[in-house]
Amino acid sequence: MQKIFALVDCNAFFCSCEQLFRPDLRHKPVGVLSNNDGCFVSRTKELKALGVKMGEPYFKVKDICEKHGVHVFSSNFSLYTNMSDRVMLTLSEFTPELEVYSVDEAFLNLTGFETWGLEEYARKIKATVEKNTGIPVSIGLGPTKTLAKVANHIAKKSDKAKGVVCLLDPRLQDIALAKTEVEDLWGVGRANARKLRSLNIRNAKEFRDYKNDKLIKKIFTKVGLQIKEELQAYPRFELKLENSNKKQINCSRTFGTPVFELQALREAVANYVSSACEKLRKQKSVCFAVEVYMRTSPFKNVPQYYAIEEQKMLSGTSDTRKVIKYAMEVLDKLYRAGYEYKKAGVRLSHIIDRNQAQMSLFDLPDDVKSDSLMKCMDRVNARDGSGTLKVAACGVNNKAWAMNRNLKSPRYVTGWTELRKVY
DNA sequence: TCTGGGGTCCTAGGACCC
């Protein structure tokens, strides 16, 4: 039986979330900035029309924004993840199999739904999501994930499509692929687009019909060939269903103001470790290694320094205090005085399920006391806001390194409102 | 003045083993 994939993608997701609580901003140019109010990460179509690009640094287009009365927000991730949960919950009612691909995208398995009238069904999904959550979405349908992506791309751009495009008919695939530039394909980035162009492959149809598979595999690896086959309507990427745990957990931030002192770096890194360990405990895992890095600003004409090192641990842990201890050893070793530090980060890796963690002969695994302390901390922070309870190394005030978020919207969705995830 | 953050997957190459 032919498989059928749908890709549901929220339109200008972060902006749509902000507009929900500011109906006066509907149909206006609105943008959301990255952390530290750095660059644009979400734009309404009205803002795109003003020529503001994705990833554009805010300071470069501030003039244009002020001139056209653009409403600009700092990012408010707790709002976005909360809204994302609601969207995904609604989608889960329409399919037995849902893959949450990112905060604003999901793949649905609609195989065997033909009898319902697929396009009608997709329109019903779209209408229901918008009714339940207020978030507008576009939907692409196809026999493979890659073709569903292409369909979605067209659904977003075309006025005629009214938000839904179905690419199950091979004749429509021909037309759609001929109109799709190779760099707009899912999985084709800058480097591989350049390679394809050098073979005189300009659009997705030319790629799909290219004869030399061996050459594609050689210059573009196995994945390149899989993409090509997906364009030929052979499914190569399946839905990823299991709520899979992260294999590495990062936390890094650019500082609001540059940092010179070791003590300030220690505080910042301790905070990043805390947040990473919280995520680690949430997925009931432990890690065996922590990596720390620090850097100066590559955009600034000052002496540059970048250092990174991993510290392995003798036993798996998710105890914030233990990981901080290891991280501080690395940090102290890497730190050089006299540099203007602009960013630091940590990465937890070698992550395994807590139950599978082997006992070590040389180091004590997390004991019951550690577990209950961490549990208590997580509970309080979930209830009263993150950072209510922390370990002392995180510091308490005077955070020169804290993020600038001057344009943040209020806390619209408050308290402990996490929706149960039972997709 | 002001340029984000968090992930995954693949491959090549080295270390090691028999």
Add this chain to the structure above:
DNA sequence: TCTGGGGTCCTAGGACCC
């Protein structure tokens, strides 16, 4: 001085995604 071949595991780095 001569010095195979195949397998596995790990890591660094590249590319890509949203």
